[in-house]
Amino acid sequence: MGRLMARRIGLTLDRVLDEAIALADAEGLGAVTLARLAERLGVRSPSLYAHVAGLDGLQRALALHAAGALKSALQDALEGTSGLDGLRSLARAYRAFAHAHPGLYEATQRAVTPGEDPELSAAFLEVVEVVGRPLRKRGLTGDDVVHAVRALRSALHGFIVLERAHGFGLSASIDESFERMVDLLIAGLHG
Template sequence: MPRAGLDREQVVRAAADIADDEGLDAVTLARVAAQLGVKSPSLYNHVEGRDGLVRGIALLGLGELAAALREAAVGRSGLDGLLAASGAYRTFVKDHPGRYTAGAVTASAAGDAEHEAAAADVVVVLQGVLRAWDLSGDDEIHALRAFRSAVHGFATLEAAGGFGLDLDVDTSFTRLISALAAGLEVDHA
């Protein structure tokens, strides 16, 4: 019988907090149970083992990332929208590394429609941000890949302490996104 008041959302949020603080590898049933003050077997009433925990973290992270991107980009377009969305993406990676890894880096299980829909929601927001460049087809896909690669690379390097030189990192990031935007202006015909 599930502990009174304990639900799937609480279990997943506890696991997500552990993933953010200690890394995704630190997420175990025993660690989450200890965090919640319950025995490990009771978690099976809410998630399907460790895989269920990681899947829950992925869904939570993707939903939160999409919401952060949407909030940052609303009412903005062009370079302003791109800078706002990329800044929100960067902040999310820094603030929620475990959620980000589970959702945006780790591939979903084949046929997991819920995970695929959550990932697609992030893409839809980014498509909206890129709408100012009037891209379609392959050009839009290339632009989405470039955006994700640029921001993911920068944010993960930054989070790992990869920018050791005493030079403003925010300026470097702004220049990166501005260069990306300039590249989107190129005629792809």
């Protein structure tokens, strides 16, 4: 009956993912369960198995989608920029993505053990490659790029987590603090 009902209402993987993204962005990634998703879609939970391999499969699909969406946002931010402006634009786009899509952003934080899921690993690596582009243009190579990407990601993620948790209680501008943090990171790249 589940598959018949799913077909009757036009349930597709895209529709399932769209609803899961909306739920994740509204209530957090932890709120995305098969039961909640089925309720929102007006189907029974077993109907979802025609489109995703359980909750793990749904979370994987969300992570793949999130990696692609973040990559696109960062690529768009880099377009037409050069040098330090590229790094600033990338940092702003990363923060904007996290605010516009908090659930998807949370899905980008999924840990993948090397060799465990080559497709998901490749999707996350593509995001890292985009972040590395302006760093390579600054003359970084090899492991220096890896270390710089890790530092940039750590700083941006930490700022975003604190900001979303209302961890910046002082009256100074949060946007100004963000810009100064990015400037400090860029200055650190010059050694």
